[in-house]
Amino acid sequence: MPELPEVETIVRGLAPGICGRTIGRAELLFKPLLRRGPKGGLAVLAGRQVLGVRRRGKMALVECEGGITLVFHLKMTGQLLLAVAQGAEPPDKHTRLVVKFRDGGPELRFRDVRKFGFLLCVRGDAEGECAELACLGPEPLGLGHEEFALALRKRKGRIKSSLLDQTLIAGIGNIYADEMLFDAAIHPETPASALSKNDVARLWESMRKVLAAAIEAKGSSLRDYVDADGRAGEFQLSHEVYGREGEPCVRCGRPVRRIVVGGRGTYFCPRCQRKKRGRAV
DNA sequence: GCCACTGTTAGCAT
DNA sequence: CATGCTAACAGTGG
Numbered sequence: 549m550p551e552l553p554e555v556e557t558i559v560r561g562l563a564p565g566i567c568g569r570t571i572g573r574a575e576l577l578f579k580p581l582l583r584r585g586p587k588g589g590l591a592v593l594a595g596r597q598v599l600g601v602r603r604r605g606k607m608a609l610v611e612c613e614g615g616i617t618l619v620f621h622l623k624m625t626g627q628l629l630l631a632v633a634q635g636a637e638p639p640d641k642h643t644r645l646v647v648k649f650r651d652g653g654p655e656l657r658f659r660d661v662r663k664f665g666f667l668l669c670v671r672g673d674a675e676g677e678c679a680e681l682a683c684l685g686p687e688p689l690g691l692g693h694e695e696f697a698l699a700l701r702k703r704k705g706r707i708k709s710s711l712l713d714q715t716l717i718a719g720i721g722n723i724y725a726d727e728m729l730f731d732a733a734i735h736p737e738t739p740a741s742a743l744s745k746n747d748v749a750r751l752w753e754s755m756r757k758v759l760a761a762a763i764e765a766k767g768s769s770l771r772d773y774v775d776a777d778g779r780a781g782e783f784q785l786s787h788e789v790y791g792r793e794g795e796p797c798v799r800c801g802r803p804v805r806r807i808v809v810g811g812r813g814t815y816f817c818p819r820c821q822r823k824k825r826g827r828a829v
Numbered sequence: 830g831c832c833a834c835t836g837t838t839a840g841c842a843t
Numbered sequence: 844c845a846t847g848c849t850a851a852c853a854g855t856g857g
Binding site: 705709771811 | 846847848849851852853854855
Binding site for chain 2: 549550551554606621622623624625662664665712714721722723768770771772773812813
């Protein structure tokens with residue numbers, strides 16, 4: 549579940565470990581991982597220093613000398629790991645990429661059980677020229693609440709689907725959408741355009757609160773997610789609805805329900821998150 | 830063994 | 844055009 553908080557945690561862990569180091573060989577163990585890149589493939593990386601590591605939406609960007617940027621999308625099960633020592637343990641069968649450094653120190657590995665993840669090797673202005681990045685909406689933590697309200701107003705679909713639309717806002721995934729809707733006491737199937745001014749204000753606050761708390765807790769580890777050092781996150785312990793079907797709502801005690809919204813498993817409290825209707829509460 | 834389900838999203842249908 | 848499903852893949856749990 550690498551959503552924004554998980555990718556942010558990975559990026560923060562990776563940066564001090566690889567910035568300033570010079571890349572040696574990059575071994576692409578699963579060719580289709582590299583969706584796009586220069587003719588010679590990842591050979592272009594050899595001899596380049598890593599200048600920075602950043603996050604955009606759910607993607608991790610490794611910026612290298614000479615305007616080369618590696619863009620990783622972890623999709624469902626991708627992991628970016630800083631292995632303890634070069635060649636200490638051989639890569640397992642799910643390791644798709646190994647990047648070695650000239651100093652012989654820890655190598656960077658990309659593992660991905662389901663093979664949905666991808667890598668782009670971009671030259672020049674990655675944010676501007678790379679479609680995968682250029683089409684992303686604004687960062688939820690950098691978004692003012694006026695702009696947030698504006699973006700939702702013109703939406704026809706359900707609020708949960710809107711939160712998951714990366715072109716609208718970048719980085720929110722299934723878990724955090726459910727958690728922030730619960731925090732804001734909004735039913736996930738509410739049409740985005742039907743939210744009151746007050747609803748939107750609460751949702752904006754909840755979005756910031758939930759994402760910040762999740763980053764603080766180093767993400768949610770339900771299954772595959774671990775940070776760059778292989779450590780699990782802690783935020784799953786603070787989930788209030790996600791994955792808690794049948795368990796009592798932390799606010800009212802009624803059982804949490806699971807429905808499907810836009811093909812995604814959706815958890816909510818039917819009492820605290822009433823469906824929007826003209827009826828008095 | 831078989832079937833249902835899983836954190837994402839591109840691509841196609843409506 | 845916008846929105847809604849499904850498939851892509853592999854593993855896990857019932």
